[in-house]
Structure formats: structure tokens, C-alpha cells
Amino acid sequence: MILRKLSIINYKNIRSATLTLSPRLNCFIGSNGAGKTNILDAVYYLSFCRSSQNPVDSQVITHDTDFFVIEGGYDTDGGDAEDIYCGMKRGKKKHFKRNRKEYKKLSEHIGLLPVVLISPSDTFLIDGGAEERRRLMDMVISQYDRGYMDILTRYNKSLQQRNTLLKMETEPDITLMELLEEQMAMYGEMLYQKRCCFVDELVPLFQRFHEDISMGNESVGLQYVSHCRRSPLIDVIRRDRMKDRAVGYSLHGVHRDDLEFTLDGHPMRREGSQGQNKTFVVSLKLAQFEFLKRACAGETPLLLLDDIFDKLDAGRVGRIIKMVSGDGFGQIFITDTNREHLDSILESCSYDYKIFRVDDGDVCG
Template identity: 50%
Template sequence: MILERLSILDYKNIIQADLSFSSKLNCFLGNNGMGKTNLLDAIYYLSFCKSHNNLIDSQNIKHDADFALIQGYYLENEGKVDEFFCSLRRRQKKQFKYNKKEYEKFSDHIGRLPLVMISPSDSELITGGSEERRKFMDVVLSQFDKEYLQSLIRYNKALQQRNALLKSDIQADESLYELWEEQLAAEGQIIYTRRQRFIQEFIPTFQYYYSFICQSNEEVSLAYESQLSEGSLLGLLKQKRERDKILGYTTVGVHRDDLDMRLGEYSIKKVGSQGQNKTYIVAMKLAQFDFLQKSQQITPILLLDDIFDKLDSSRVEQIVKLVSGENFGQIFITDTNREHLDEILKGINSDHHLYEVKGGEISRL
């Protein structure tokens, strides 16, 4: 999967850009706040129908513009070029088109353009709440498992309905609770099983990447935590129903799942240094890349946003060795440091493009 050309109009601080890319490595150099991350975010948007860091669509439109457009041309493995088009308008529903045909549901698009992004905001995986870690699992699984994505959508709708009943001032019929609880249990079991299987397969690859980058004997581990390991979700929902009515929300289910992220015997959140935390996250994301590549038989696009910050030179060198290898396809890298990019370019013999980003304007060097 190769992004050959990209056109952007009034997306965040990018007024207009028409870019052609290298099939291997594309480097974007510029100071903070110039628009490097916004460019990567536009590519992310074309894969996920949403921004990586701003879920309110209207806020992705340049502040003095009425609409924003993103258009990408992707080369498929068979040599076919597909066009993907997105338009965002204030106070209107966004449009998303594949070869000029509009999608009926945005979920139909997810997985068509596999992508992995590593960015500074990923630190939330460690420091943030459980929602961030569930999102990590959901983003991976939804890109290749349509049944999982549909179960997740149905589960969240049923959860919304049960929570509305719990908050209602009017006494709801018990049969309504049973209806939504049965759906939560059915979809929740699918989600639980897929997440459990995914983490089991994911852990060895994640540990390999961590060891390769840090070049030490530090041990890292991941454990999937779910209330469904205690028993049937349907039974748990019935058991907690009266308590949930008092609280006004559903206290059990896969929407409470978490990942226990450990360095040695301790939570990395408590003992990890900045370098260890960054290495942990980069290893998780590279393992995500590996998992998607094997699951879909398509090499995802890799976006690396300022990933060398807070890493010592030896870890930077190891990451450069990895991304320079044959396992990775098209890569987009941003950095404020020209030396980092030059180091990467030295290790890559294939085609590459270097760009400067300044005040939302992008020019090839």
C-alpha cells in the first residue's frame, strides 16, 4: 500500500498542499508548531475517517475557512491506483468517498488503508486511563476484523441504551434491561475473545522489539484484564443492575477492560524512565505494525511523528536499523533535528524525499 499523491486544502494550518511521495521514505523537517504533525494527521484521517488527536471534525478546519478537503491516491499491490476523498464542512456531515463513490457507513472504510502512527501523544497509553489502552486494542483489531468492529459498534449502542435506562427518572420495564443486557453479553463475549487472542499473539513480538531497541536484559510484559474472566457478562450485569441504577451507569463489561503494562515486576507507569516509557510505546506500535502486516497480507503505512525525542543515541540507532529494513514499506517521519533525518537517510539505500515545513507550507528540499 503506497500513498503516491496527497492534496490538502484548509486542513488545520495547511492552506494548500499538493505532494507526490517516495514509495519508501518521506522526511519532514521543521520547528514545532509549523504543521508537520498536521500533515501526518491528514494521512491518518484518510485511513480512519477521523483525526488522530482531535475528534471534533469542525476543529480540524482552518479557523477562517468554511470547509477542508483531503484527497489521496494510493497504489494497491496489484498496481491499481485508488482515490480517497474527504470533505469536512462546518455544521454539516462529513463526506468520505472511495473512487468517487460515497460510503454508506464510515465503518465500511476502516481497514482499507492500513496504517500505524507513533506520536508523542501515545504517552497516554502509559499515563492515561484504561480507555487509551482499550482504544489501542480496538484500533488494531478493527483494521482487519470486520466482525470485531461491528460487535464493538453494536456493544457501544447497547451500552448507551442501558445507561439511558439507568439514568431515567421513569421506572423502566425489567424486560428492557434484559433486552440490552443480552445484546451486551453476546457482543461482549466476541470482543473479549478477540482481545484475549490478540494480546496472546502480540506479546512475543512486542517483547522482541523492546529488547532489540534497548539492547539490554530488561523484561517487559503485558496482561489483558477483563471482568469477563470472572464469569458470564449476562450474570454480572444482572447482579450489578440495582447498584448501577444508583450510580447511573454500567459498571461491568468489556468497556472496563484494561492492559497491565509492566517493566520487570512493576507497573511501568510507576517505575519507567522517559526513555523506557518511549521505548515501550515504540515497541508496542512496531508490534502492531507487524501484527497488521501478517493479518492483512498488506504492508501498512508507518507514520513516525517526532519519535526520537527522549531517546538516547543507541536507541535511536536501533530504531533506525529497524525502519530501514525490508519489513517496512512506505514511511513518513517528522523531526525538528536534521541530524536524526540524515542518520536515517544514510542507512537507507532506496528512494527518499526530504521536505521542509514552515507555517503550514510544505516544500521539497
């Protein structure tokens, strides 16, 4: 997948930019707050129908303006052209179009343009709650499994309805309660199986990337934790129904799933330094890239590297540069405040590249 042309109007601090991009490497240089990350976020938006940083669509519209528009012209690995449009006016719903035809449901678009973003906020995967790690699984799986988001939506609807019954002051209808529990268990088991398959394939890729970056000096692990591992989910849900009534929400189900990260056999959040944490998440995201490249019918994802070199020593930076400069990666977008980092990449590559300078929302290159 190649993004040939990107047009942005009134997206965060980017008031107007039209970029003709390199099919291989695109570098964005500028000071902190200049707007480099916003350009990558616009690319992300065209793939996921949302910002990677702000779930409230109206808040990505430039201050003192009434709308935003992002347009991208793509070439697939098979040679097909894809033109994607997204636009939104304040107070109105957003519109997403593929080749001038509007989607009926935004979920139909997810997976068409696979993207992997590596950013400073990825450390939340280690420091944040389980919902961050579940979101990672959901985001990746939904890019290659078109039915996944529908199953997840159905599960969440059953969960919300059950929680409503649990909060009732009077005794809820037992027949309705059992029906919702059966739906939760059915959809939950389906999600569990898909997540299991994903994690089983991801782990060896992740460990290989981490070993290459760390030179084998650290051993990392990743384990999927789910209530489904105990026994059939319907039994787990119903076993603690009285506890659920006492607290007013569902304590068990795949909405409580998690990924356990370890460093040398110990919990990552307690053991890792800043550099080790950054190495961990970079390795995890590069594994995600490799996984998606295999899973998305041969369509190579776009790789977005936002401030990737921060908190890493020179040796690890060099090994990451060597990796992403290889033939295994397709089109890459990199942001950095330090021109020296980018120069070291450009010295080691023999392919096409473009450099864009970003200053207070203005982009030139």
C-alpha cells in the same frame, strides 16, 4: 500499500499542498508548530476518517476558511490504484469517496488503508485512563476485522440503553432490563474473544521489538484484563445490578476492559522513566505494525513516525533507525526538527527518499 500523491487544502495550518511522495521514505523537517504533524495527521485522516488529535471534524478546518479537502492516490501491494477523497464544509457532514464513489457508512472504509502512527501522545497509553488502551485495541482490530466495529456499536448501544434505565427514579421495566443485559453479554463476549486473540498474538511481537531496542536490559509485560475472565458476562452484569442502580451506570462489562503494562514485573506508570516509557510505546506500535502486516491480507501498513527520537538516548535511536530502515517496513513518513537525526537514517539506507521542508504550513521539497 504506497501513498503516491497527497493533496491538502485548508487542513489545520496547511492551506494548500500537493506532494508527490517517495514510495519508501518521506522526511518532513521544520520547527515546532510548523505543520509537520498536520501532514501526518492528514494521512491518518484518509485511513480512519478522523483526526488522530481532534475528534471534532469542524475544528481541523483552517481558521477563516469554510472547508477542507484531503485527497490521496494509493497503490496497493497487489498493484491496484485507490483514489480516496475526503471533504467537509463548515456546518455540513463530511464526505468520503473511494474511486469517486461515496461511502454509505464510514465504517466500510476502515481497514482499506492500514496505518500505524507513532507520536508523542502515545505516552497517554501509559499515563492515561483505560479508555486509551481500549481504543488501541479497537483501532487495530477494526483494521483487519470488518465486523468488529458493528459489534462494538451494538454493544455500546445496549450499554447506553441499560444506563438510561439505571438512572430512572422509578423501578425500570425488568423485562427490558434483562433483554439489554443479554445483548450486552452476547456482544461483549464476542468483543472479548476478538480482543483476546489480538493480545495473544501481539505480546510476543511486542516483547521481541522491546528486547531489540533495549538490548534486553528491561523486561516488559502486557496483560489483557476483563470482567469476562471471571465468569460468563451475563452473570457478572446481573450480579451487581443493584450496585449499578445505586450509581446510575453499568460497572461491569467489556467497556471496562484494560491492558496492564509492566516493566520488570512492576506497573509501567509507576516505574518507567521518560526514555523507558517512549521505548515501551514505540515497541508496542512496531508490534502493531508487524501484526497488521500479517493480518491485513499481506497489505503493508503505512508507518507514520512523528517526533519519534525525542526522549531516547543515541543507542536506542540508532537501533530504531536500523529496524525501520530494514526490508520489513514499507513506506515511512518521519517528522523531526533535527536534521542530524534524519541524516543518520539517510546514511544507513540505500533506497529512494524525499525530504520536505515545512514552514508555517508551507511545504516544499
